Amino acid sequence: MTDISFKATKIKRKLRLGVFVWKKLTKNPKSKTAVISDLFPIRNDKNWSTEFELLNVPGLISGDNNQNKPSISAFHFFDHNGFELGVRNIEMHNRGRMTIKLKNFMAHDLIDAKTFAVFHASIDEDLEFYGSYLAERGYTGYEYNNLGVKGYVHGNLDAVALVNNKVKPLGNSGLLQRYYTVQHCLRGPAKYEFVFTNPTSKKVKIRPYIAFNPNRWERQKNFEISPLGLNVFNLEIEDGQKCYVKFRSGLYLARPVVFRISNNSMDVFHG
Amino acid sequence: MFFPLMKTPGLDGFCDLLYVAPNNWENRIKKPVSIYVLWSDGHFWNSQKLSEMSYGEYTRVTTKDLDQVILNSGLAVVYPSISNLESKLESLPSDKVWFSEIPAWRNTSGFYNQFTQVSYQADIEPLPTKASLLTFHPFIQFGNVINNLLVLNVTRDPAIQKGKIQLFNSYDKSYVNEVEIATNSLTTIPLDCYNFKSTDLPVFYSPSIAGIPFGLGIAKSGKMLSLEHTHPPASLVLHGDRRSVQGKIKKAWIEKLVKK
Numbered sequence: 386m387t388d389i390s391f392k393a394t395k396i397k398r399k400l401r402l403g404v405f406v407w408k409k410l411t412k413n414p415k416s417k418t419a420v421i422s423d424l425f426p427i428r429n430d431k432n433w434s435t436e437f438e439l440l441n442v443p444g445l446i447s448g449d450n451n452q453n454k455p456s457i458s459a460f461h462f463f464d465h466n467g468f469e470l471g472v473r474n475i476e477m478h479n480r481g482r483m484t485i486k487l488k489n490f491m492a493h494d495l496i497d498a499k500t501f502a503v504f505h506a507s508i509d510e511d512l513e514f515y516g517s518y519l520a521e522r523g524y525t526g527y528e529y530n531n532l533g534v535k536g537y538v539h540g541n542l543d544a545v546a547l548v549n550n551k552v553k554p555l556g557n558s559g560l561l562q563r564y565y566t567v568q569h570c571l572r573g574p575a576k577y578e579f580v581f582t583n584p585t586s587k588k589v590k591i592r593p594y595i596a597f598n599p600n601r602w603e604r605q606k607n608f609e610i611s612p613l614g615l616n617v618f619n620l621e622i623e624d625g626q627k628c629y630v631k632f633r634s635g636l637y638l639a640r641p642v643v644f645r646i647s648n649n650s651m652d653v654f655h656g
Numbered sequence: 657m658f659f660p661l662m663k664t665p666g667l668d669g670f671c672d673l674l675y676v677a678p679n680n681w682e683n684r685i686k687k688p689v690s691i692y693v694l695w696s697d698g699h700f701w702n703s704q705k706l707s708e709m710s711y712g713e714y715t716r717v718t719t720k721d722l723d724q725v726i727l728n729s730g731l732a733v734v735y736p737s738i739s740n741l742e743s744k745l746e747s748l749p750s751d752k753v754w755f756s757e758i759p760a761w762r763n764t765s766g767f768y769n770q771f772t773q774v775s776y777q778a779d780i781e782p783l784p785t786k787a788s789l790l791t792f793h794p795f796i797q798f799g800n801v802i803n804n805l806l807v808l809n810v811t812r813d814p815a816i817q818k819g820k821i822q823l824f825n826s827y828d829k830s831y832v833n834e835v836e837i838a839t840n841s842l843t844t845i846p847l848d849c850y851n852f853k854s855t856d857l858p859v860f861y862s863p864s865i866a867g868i869p870f871g872l873g874i875a876k877s878g879k880m881l882s883l884e885h886t887h888p889p890a891s892l893v894l895h896g897d898r899r900s901v902q903g904k905i906k907k908a909w910i911e912k913l914v915k916k
Contacts, residue, residue, distance in 0.1 A: 410758065413895050421894050438794040440857060445792060446892050446901075448908025450857070451827050481827035481857030482794050513904070516896025524794055524884065534801045534875040536774070537884035543894050564680040568762040568777055570672055570714040599676070599712030627714060629676060638759060650772035650880050654764075 410637050411555040411584070414518060414546035421520040421555065422502035422547070423540025424463070424582040426615060426642055427487050428527055435487040436535060438524040441477055442505045446519065450481055458505050458521075461552055462490070462498035467583065467613030469552060470495050484526075499615045500582055504547040518546070527644070529651040536653040538642055544584030545613065554612055556584025558635040564594075565639045566631040567656045573622035575647035579630070579656070580617050581639065583610040591634040593618050597626065657755050658733040658748070658780040659763040660808060661693065661717055664844045664872065667767040667881070669719040669727075671734045672775075674763065675709045675754075682756040686711040689736040689753060693717065695726045696840040698816040700744040702726075709736065718768075730842035733780060733810060734763075748782055748812045766883055767872070774881035776870075782812045785839070787866035790906045791886040792826060793858045795871025796847060801882075805845040805860065806870040807837045816840050819865035823850065824913050826859040831913075837865055844872075861913055 414421065427435045439458060444450030455478040462470045471494045477483050491498060503521040508514060520543065526535030546553050571577055583589050593605040610616045618641070622628050632639045640656040661671040673691065677683050691706045704726070709715055717734055719727055726732050735741075736753050754761045766775030789807075796803045807821060817839045823832040832850050837843040852858055860869060873882035889909075890902035 411894075440792065440794060442892055445826075445889070446905055448905065448912060451829075480855035481825070482855055484854060514893070514896065515898075515900040517893035517898055517901050518895055520892065520894040522887065522891055522894075529880075532875060532880040533799050533877075534797055534873050534880040534882050536880070536882050537795055537871065539884065539887065565759075566674075566676045566678050568674055568678055569764045569775075570674050570716075599714070629674065629714075631676075640759065648772060652766075652772070652774050652881075654776050656777065 411543045416548045418507045419546040419548045420504045424500045424544040425525045426580045434528045436526040437485040439483040461502045462495045463500045464497045465499040465615045467611045538653045541655045542584045554586045557637045558585045571622045571628040573626040574624040577620045578644040579641040581641045594631045596629045660765045661732045662842045663719045663727040671717045672764040692735045695732040696814040701814045703741040771879045774883040783866045789862040789866045797873045800876040802874040803847040804872040807843045807867040809839045809867040821862040824859045826857045
């Protein structure tokens with residue numbers, strides 16, 4: 386590529402950035418002491434279990450996770466409409482890692498929980514933090530069919546903040562519709578599940594498109610997700626079939642967590 | 657942008673490419689591209705053209721498709737190119753052909769066996785030749801599973817430089833071991849021999865070679881594989897000057913681990 390055409394491409398990209406993503410992907414929380422979390426999907430039924438790898442994040446940031454004081458993290462649970470069902474505080478003491486089995490919470494007021502966020506205690510205000518916010522971006526482990534090994538995936542939406550004890554969405558969306566193509570060719574035989582959470586304060590409508598022929602996209606039935614809610618788009622791909630999928634929405638980044646289930650095993654990754 | 661094709665003992669690797677940009681506005685390239693595999697012999701980046709791709713197409717490259725000499729270091733990179741490449745290159749190509757930022761233009765890379773496959777959404781921006789790595793590893797699983805740490809490194813320079821990665825227990829800062837890693841390679845480090853407990857959080861530190869670390873879990877039955885990358889310390893925070901926070905976190909840990 387010549388220098389001139391490279392510069393022109395860069396300028397065009399910047400102009401498009403200004404049109405399509407004119408705000409930041411996620412907002413800054415309004416309080417300096419806010420803490421951020423992703424919104425992690427829960428899978429809990431006869432085929433699935435979910436665990437979360439809880440670390441002493443404040444300790445890791447300050448350079449010592451062997452501290453005298455226990456580290457307390459608040460797990461906030463939400464149903465598929467984004468309604469907050471309850472909070473459980475988990476105390477971590479004398480250990481570097483604590484694997485939290487989510488099924489132990491799935492009863493009573495939390496029985497319908499579909500997502501959770503993890504907020505750590507804020508860092509000492511005296512610690513120089515360069516305008517950053519403490520964040521939990523996860524590792525959630527999913528086990529399928531009691532296979533004995535979890536598939537891990539990290540959060541990738543930086544969805545919510547805890548500000549003055551209230552959960553606030555941080556994601557941005559707009560009127561302009563944007564496409565996100567999952568960078569994965571769907572190969573059969575497999576069942577695919579695309580799990581979306583809505584990190585914004587507005588209801589969002591997502592329209593899936595699939596293509597068995599690379600240049601012929603077929604429009605699928607759309608679905609809506611409430612703020613902090615969750616929805617799953619399912620696709621069954623037959624043996625020998627290959628398929629692409631893209632999603633149209635007002636979300637700045639409509640990236641799902643993708644589960645691929647095949648041959649009694651599974652793979653999980655973020656889109 | 658480069659896409660990894662990785663080989664680890666007992667598993668084959670794959671690199672799935674999809675010639676469709678992740679978004680509809682950032683990079684509207686539709687020209688046919690040549691798909692090259694590039695690998696370092698320590699002196700040059702060698703290149704071999706594998707195929708051509710038109711817009712909208714999909715292709716899969718596996719470690720089984722290639723001469724094993726290409727994967728001597730455990731790693732080759734796949735590169736879509738508009739122009740023809742020489743068979744020997746003194747540096748990785750600098751043209752970013754499949755490139756976007758929101759999100760990054762990625763592929764699906766991973767491993768497979770006779771039962772299953774595991775993948776992650778991959779893209780490789782070459783790392784500086786001289787850099788350090790500090791990361792925490794929460795992926796060790798227990799029971800009928802084999803746990804490995806993978807360290808992937810790619811630099812523009814084809815030299816294969818050796819270095820050490822040190823293992824510690826983050827909780828009591830105790831030293832566990834050190835293992836050789838190399839640039840332009842994928843190093844597989846078995847972890848089960850160290851008997852980490854379920855409450856331990858191992859920390860890995862390399863003073864001279866940066867890399868992308870992964871936890872790879874392999875069910876002893878072979879029927880489930882698990883692959884995820886660890887994060888750099890900057891991922892513990894968001895917004896603001898994350899590089900400065902990362903520098904501060906690394907300094908605090910390195911002082912405690914190495915200068916103990």
